[in-house]
Amino acid sequence: MKTNKDYSENLKQSGLKITKQRVAILDILDKSKQPIAAEEVYENLKSNNISINLSTVYRTLELLTSKNLVLKVSIDGNSKSLFETNNMMHKHYLICTECKKILDIYYCPLENYEKELEQETHFKISGHRLDIYGLCPQCQKKINGGKNNI
Ligand SMILES: [Zn+2]
Ligand SMILES: [Zn+2]
Structure with a gap:
């Protein structure tokens, strides 16, 4: 895999030893389209024949x-x-409250707001969190479908 080099570089820059497991974990997380739990990382490693507990x-x-x-x-x-x-x-994340599906949102609506806020408050702003919750189209259908049957 040609991408492995980049992860090794990242590990080195962070003062970490390069191990097959660490590179593989970074690779799995990078390929996943959404944030995943440790258990899923573990399952993924196993199916890639990387022995780890x-x-x-x-x-x-x-x-x-x-x-x-x-x-x-x-x-x-x-x-x-x-x-x-x-x-x-x-x-930012758009999260379905029903099925817990997570979509990444790459557009940030808060960048200008941060600048204004810094001017106003003289804070040095280091970041923010914004998660948006709702129902995905599939879950809306499921729920509406249910209602129509009553
Ligand atoms: Zn959903
Ligand atoms: Zn943002």
Whole structure:
């Protein structure tokens, strides 16, 4: 895989040893279209024939999070922490409250607002969180369908 080089570089820059497991975990998170839980990372590693146990996956994810290579995402209504690679571009999430599907939103409506707020308050703003909740089209159909049957 040609992408492995980049992850090795990231690990090196963060002062971490390059191990097959760490590179594989970053690769899995990067390929996933949405943030995933440690268990899913673990399942993925197993199906790629990489031997690792679940507690090592947890520990590695925490380590990568502490080095900012990985972001931990907690979503209301979902007790599990989810992980994704930190590609240095912040994102927002649109979350279906029914099926817990998560869509990434790359557009940020708050960038100008942050600047205004800095001028107003003289804060040095370092970031923000914004998650948007709703019902996805499939769940709307399911729920509306249910109502019509009554
Ligand atoms: Zn849904
Ligand atoms: Zn934003």
